[in-house]
Amino acid sequence: MSNVTPRAGKGAAAAAAKVKEKRKGLQQYKDDDGHFSLVRNFRLADLITIMNGVCGTLSIMSAASYLLISSNLPSPPSEEAYNWLYFALILPIAGFGFDALDGKVARWRGGGSLLGQEMDSLADLISFGVAPATLAFTLGMRTPIDMVCLLLFVSGGLARLARFNATVALLPADSSGKSKYFEGLPIPSSLVLTASMAVSVYKGFFALGEHGDLPFGTVRLWGEGAKGNGEGDVHVTAIVFALWAAAMVSKTLRVPKL
Numbered sequence: 001m002s003n004v005t006p007r008a009g010k011g012a013a014a015a016a017a018k019v020k021e022k023r024k025g026l027q028q029y030k031d032d033d034g035h036f037s038l039v040r041n042f043r044l045a046d047l048i049t050i051m052n053g054v055c056g057t058l059s060i061m062s063a064a065s066y067l068l069i070s071s072n073l074p075s076p077p078s079e080e081a082y083n084w085l086y087f088a089l090i091l092p093i094a095g096f097g098f099d100a101l102d103g104k105v106a107r108w109r110g111g112g113s114l115l116g117q118e119m120d121s122l123a124d125l126i127s128f129g130v131a132p133a134t135l136a137f138t139l140g141m142r143t144p145i146d147m148v149c150l151l152l153f154v155s156g157g158l159a160r161l162a163r164f165n166a167t168v169a170l171l172p173a174d175s176s177g178k179s180k181y182f183e184g185l186p187i188p189s190s191l192v193l194t195a196s197m198a199v200s201v202y203k204g205f206f207a208l209g210e211h212g213d214l215p216f217g218t219v220r221l222w223g224e225g226a227k228g229n230g231e232g233d234v235h236v237t238a239i240v241f242a243l244w245a246a247a248m249v250s251k252t253l254r255v256p257k258l
């Protein structure tokens with residue numbers, strides 16, 4: 001007697017069909033050996049997706065510029081430093097705009113490319129994973145445990161995107177082929193964290209701000225030394241990043257698509 005259930009058989013058939021469709025879609029890149037063939041095969045939606053990644057990368061660079069300008073200064077950051085910091089905080093939001101637009105353009109143009117789907121995940125990882133973690137470090141989440149929390153956040157986003165790409169064909173879909181829900185918290189939800197950091201900057205809650213620390217302060221788990229600098233210290237806000245990672249990789253958390 002076979003141990004394969006009808007549901008499992010349907011899932012395997014759907015996965016096989018997805019692989020066949022993917023190979024067919026990628027054939028255009030194999031058949032074109034001319035110079036800059038990759039760029040020439042880009043669609044309009046693909047270029048918009050790249051702009052999402054550009055926004056995330058610029059956010060990281062702007063955060064680095066803030067750190068360079070304000071480093072080793074006993075006085076509050078200058079206006080120029082604040083401008084770089086606010087620019088870094090705004091860019092992931094701009095990236096989300098491109099992320100939402102590329103799907104609409106792809107449907108308007110008759111469907112997106114498989115290359116575009118892969119680029120979308122990579123761009124999302126930069127704008128909604130690496131960039132927020134970099135901003136958190138910039139604002140003061142710099143203890144060893146803080147950095148572990150931020151690494152968990154980026155790793156959770158990476159794993160969540162990889163799982164989505166691998167299993168999207170198996171998720172229940174509507175008549176248009178669009179999945180009905182997300183498994184785990186989608187990575188663009190990190191914009192809530194980015195917006196919260198922007199409010200913290202406005203209120204002066206960060207490493208070089210008016211209050212000199214992040215909201216909710218620091219918890220000492222072990223060790224001695226100045227609060228916020230010890231090896232056993234962790235910012236409460238860094239713990240939120242770690243919990244966000246757990247929500248992103250959750251198998252049981254299902255977020256309906258709007």
